Amino acid sequence: MAHVMAAPELVAIKRPLQNDGGDVEEKPKARRREADPAAALAAARHEFGEHGGVNMSIEASATFTVMEPDTMRRLFAGELGPERGDLYIYSRHFNPTVLALGRQMAALEGTEAAYCTASGMSAISSVLMQLVCAGGHVVASRCLYGGTHALLSRFLPRASGVRATFVDADDEAAVRAAVRPGETRVVYVETMSNPTLAVADIPMLARVAHDAGAKLVVDNTFTPMIVSPARLGADVVVHSVSKFISGGADIIAGAICGPASLVNAMMDLQDGALMLLGPTMNAKVAFELSERLPHLPLRMQEHSRRAAEYASRMRRLGLRVTYPGLPDHPHHARLRAMGNPGYGAGGMLCVDMGTEERANRLMHHLQNTTQFGLMAVSLGYYETLMSCSGSSTSSEMSPADRARAGISPGLVRMSVGYNGTLEQRWSQFERALSLMQQQQQHPDHRDAMYCKLSPTI
Secondary structure: OOOOOOOOOEEOEEOOOOOOOOOOOOOOEEOOOOOOHHHHHHHOOEEOOOOOOOOOOOOOOOEOOOOOHHHHHHHHOOOOEOOEEOOOOEOOOOOHHHHHHHHHHHHHHOOOEEEEEOOHHHHHHHHHHHHOOOOOEEEEEOOOOHHHHHHHHHHHHHHHOOEEEEEOOOOHHHHHHHOOOOOEEEEEEEOEOOOOOOEOOHHHHHHHHHHOOOEEEEEOOOOOOOOOHHHHOOOEEEEEOOOOOOOOOOOOOEEEEEOHHHHHHHOOOOOOHHHHHOOEOOHHHHHHHHHHHHHHHHHHHHHHHHHHHHHHHHHHOOOEEEOOOOOOOOOHHHHHHHOOOOOOOOOEEEEEOOOHHHHHHHHHHHHHHOOOOEEOOOOOOOOOEEEEHHHOOOOOOOHHHHHHHOOOOOEEEEEOOOOOOHHHHHHHHHHHHHHHHHHHHOHHHHHHHHHOOOOOO
16 A cells, blocks of 8 residues: 655655656755644645645545556555555545645644545544444543544444543543553543533543553544544544634644654554545545645634633623633643643633523624624634534433533533624623623513524524
C-alpha cells in the first residue's frame, strides 16, 4: 500500500513532478515542531497551484493515470505513492488536495500525520473500528456528544460486539476500575464535554490508558487552537471539522490526527477502516477548508473573548452560567494549565434555565424578538447558535444517562458568534431576558407573547 507523508513539521515549495517519480523534489528540511498552533500552521508545508498560483490547485480527479504499466503494480505493492514519487491511485485512497489539508491538520494538532474525512462521525467511527476489534472494550466519558454516545452504547455493540463502560472521566479511580485487562483498547473523551463543558484531565487519562496498554482518543471539536491533546499525551485526536474549523456552517467534514502508522493502517488496501468504509472527503471541500485554517487562530480568539464577556455579565445578572473561563468553574485552573496561551477558554457556554419550557421561552425571544442568535444545532458559526441540549444534541441519551452526565432539562448550549458588535448583541440578550421576566410577572399574557409571530431575521 502507498503510505502517507508523516511530516507536518516539514516545509517545502511543492511543484509538479514527473508522473512516475523519475524527478523527485528535494527532501524538505526538517524544522522543530512549533508549540503554538498558529506558528505550527504558518510553518507547515505550503502547497502552490499548478501554474505557480499562491493557492493550491484542486485535484478533482477520482482516478489517476500512470505512464508505464509496471508503475500500477508498484503503487499497489506500496513501492510508490504520495511521498514516493508523488503518485496516486484513486481518491478514496489518497487525493493530493485532501492530503494537503491533512498536513495542515497535523500541524495544527502537533501530530505526525492526519487524514480528513467526510464528517466528524465518520472520523470517530473509523478510528474506533480500527483500534477496537470485535468483542473489544472501550472506557468512555459518560458525558459525550449524543451521536458518539449512541455509537458506543448501541451501534457498535450490535454491529461488532464492542462494549463500552461510561464513567466519570474526572475520577481517576473510576477510570482505572473500568479498564478490563487485555480487553480495553481505547479510552475515549472530549477535551471539553458536550454540552456540560467539563474539561478532561488529558495527562491523567493518557497515563491510565497507557498503563492499560490502550490508546487515548480525544475529540477536540470544541477547542481547536485552545488545547493540543496530542502534546498532552493523547494518541489520537479527532475533529468535527464542520464546527469551529470550518466556521461557516456550510461544510460537513471530519479529521483524524495521530501517528503516521495509524493513518497508514487505516488506509491499508486490505483491511484499513478508512479505505474500506470510504468516508472520503471531496477535494473541493478540502480546498475550501485549507483556505479557512489560516484565520482560525483569529476566529477562536474572538469567539473566546465574547464568550468570556457574556458569561461574566450573565453571572452578574444572577443566571446559572457554565463557562470554563470563569474562575469558579471546577476545571478553570486545569484548562489554564493545559491550554495554549492567548486563545482563551473557547466559544461555548451554557445557561441552565431550570426547565425545558423556560429554556425554550428564552431561546424564542433571543431569536424571534431581539435577534441575538439562532436556534440551531452545531457550533463554531459567526452567528450565535443555541439549542436545548436535552431535547436536541443529547436526545440520543436516555433520561437517566443525561441526568448522570449533568445535562439538565433546561440547559441551553450557546456557541457564541462574533457577528455584530459585542454591545449590540449584549443589549439584545438583556432585552430578551427582560421579556421573559415580564412573562413571569404577567402569566396571563405569556402564551400570547410566546406564540407571537416573529419579525424577519
